[in-house]
Amino acid sequence: MAKKRTKSKSQPTTSKKKFSLKPSKQNKIIFGSLLIVLSIALFFSFMSFYFTWQEDQSMLSEFADRNAQAKNLLNKFGAAVSHFFMYKGFGLASFAFPLLLAVTGLYLFLGLDGKGLVGKWVWGLTGIIWVSVALGFFAADLPLLGGSIGYEMNDFLQDYTGKIGVFLILIFVLMVILVRLFNFTPEGFANFFKSQKQKIKSDFTDTNEQPIDADDTEEDEESSIELRMDDKVQEKIDTYTHKKDIPPLKSEAGLDVNLPEDDASDIDLTVEETKEEEESDVKAAKLVKDFGEFDPKLELGNYKFPPLDLLDAHGASGGITINQEELEENKNRIVSTLKNYKIGIAQIKATIGPTVTLYEIVPDAGIRISKIKNLEDDIALSLAALGIRIIAPIPGKGTVGIEVPNKNATVVSMRSVIASNKFQKAEMELPVAFGKTISNETFVVDLAKMPHLLMAGATGQGKSVGLNAVITSLLYKKHPAEVKFIFVDPKKVELTLYNKIERHFLAKLPDSDEAIITDTTKVIHTLNSLCIEMDNRYELLKTAMVRNIKEYNAKFKARKLNPNDGHKFLPYIVLVIDEFADLIMTAGKEVETPIARLAQLARAIGIHLIIATQRPSVNVITGIIKANFPARIAFRVTSKIDSRTILDAQGADQLIGRGDMLYTQGNDMTRLQCAFVDTPEVGKIVEYIGSQRAYPEAHMLPEYIGEDSGTSIDYDISERDAMFREAAEVIVTAQQGSASLIQRKLKLGYNRAGRIIDQLEAAGIVGPFEGSKARQVLIPDIYSLEQHLENETK
């Protein structure tokens, strides 16, 4: 009964409240219209004030006299109101009042959520005061512009601070308005100018045929196709509906009735979805409009790419000298040797490369290819030359190829390949100019597509030069914000040069002094840290709902990903390991496992491995490594077996050394002359980069806590982290035992999250470390968790 009574008592009061506090929709419309009408009246009054104020001023005192007439468009009302606002008030700035009234009226009229209105009024009034004081200051001779308030305030301020003081106050208030209202930042300003500059530039260059990003053109085409298709559809519909002579079929009419009903709910749903998407897109578009696209290079905005002059031409004038005599001689020898074995030749053609010349032979009909292949050694003997390689048949052509080394090999300079059009215009993520093919074309491949590279060759055959060529290519094409290197150099001499670009291009573990890793335990830590980085990056990709780093970075640049959610621009990471054999010998599985894991998974998230080894034996290049490194380079090796180990084919044993190499990325094998870059040249490049402004420190990799350093420790309950309980709840709710989850949900650093995970393990809430997989959660729900923790304290 009592309950009932209280209920019946409370009901009328609430209904009364509702009635009295909330203006009805009709009232809002009425009030909104009033404000809009008022704003129009004010606008016209103000406008005509400037033409009629002098005549009208005399009759302001005769307001009550019905016979007196004012010249203002809104007669006495207009004259009085505008005198009050324009003359006595804020002058020209008063025009903001009708604007503010109109906006408020519209909000009420349309029933919009009026949350932003207060802000608009505050900023509007601030702007009005600022403009009137500024006009009072700059146009003191025309007091009508600033109004009495502007004039007086200006006068007042000048009495205390002088002209300069008022000027500085005006500047300061303007800055406050720009920063708070328009989110003005120096970067945004710079970006604005940058984008304008680019726009003008592109307007100028539009007429020239510029290479356009392949993706862009595709998108453009798609969108234009879409547009055209839409037009067509529109046309169709129009012709259908306007065809009066075709009466609508009954069945069609029936369908028409059914379809919209079915579709109605679907349409409602999709509209809502797109609205949400549109909202975030609109936000991103606004951000991009205000600040320009996110530019990862801005922090080192003045970074200058190394100029071409730092590289030597190495005596080569660019072209290859053709020795006609040598060509003839070789041709004759090949023809006669084959003749000796009764192999007739229908045609022979020579392609001259920098180190070898390819003689393409079309044998007479009926000759078995294997017969020519078996004569490899005999042909080599008769030509008295090392490094002859027979390709029978040349894939894709009906010919047999015989590669014969030139007597005078031409050095392919790094300078010539970097300067080549192919490299300069390469639209690749990580373009690498390896050198030149047998037909003297520059060979450029995308490391991001390889996606990892295995490099092998006997000592002194050009491996180090090859590695330098890869690194140099990237240094010439990529900004420090876009790519980071990790160098592992057990020999301690090959890669030390790159120390100078530590703060530009290198990545390292947080606790290490040297960025170039020479010590095996450090290598293990770094590899595991890279695995963590990989997991973190995958997590970021997942939350951003993209498939790879390219899409992710594009989305981030378009400001569609919020840095407050942990999103950041992801640079590519290139791990270079020189002398891999040494590592495998000392660390074995500990190195092999993370490398295999990275090789298997890291392609999508921009981590690429380049591994070089002198000893291409099966216990170094193991099956698991080989399976994950489809792109391989072989310099000259000493035996056929080694060649098979690297390339799964022979041939590398027949190379001539000094940068002569075979490249394969799956099936095809390409013979290349590696570009030559000498140590002094590399020295000059790193010096040039190193002398420029750098980041405060090298790019930091996530910290890796060795497996031995924690998991087995029995944590004391009193030593537990303050966030232990929250972390346990997060883990149990999500049923996913990962440190990165704790990191994200509780906004903790990696180290702290790692420690909490260890404590959770010690408390029996999560299972032990399981490599790449998340740990098992041993508590099924929050209730059991509470009981578990309570039992612990008993």
Ligand SMILES: Nc1ncnc2c1ncn2[C@@H]1O[C@H](COP(=O)(O)OP(=O)(O)OP(=O)(O)O)[C@@H](O)[C@H]1O
């Ligand atoms: N592409 C090239 N063009 C011309 N000469 C080359 C080229 N590559 C290497 N050489 C010559 O071969 C020498 C040895 O090359 P490099 O130091 O790269 O060998 P390596 O395989 O790294 O040897 P190691 O394994 O002992 O370090 C170079 O000093 C250079 O004279």
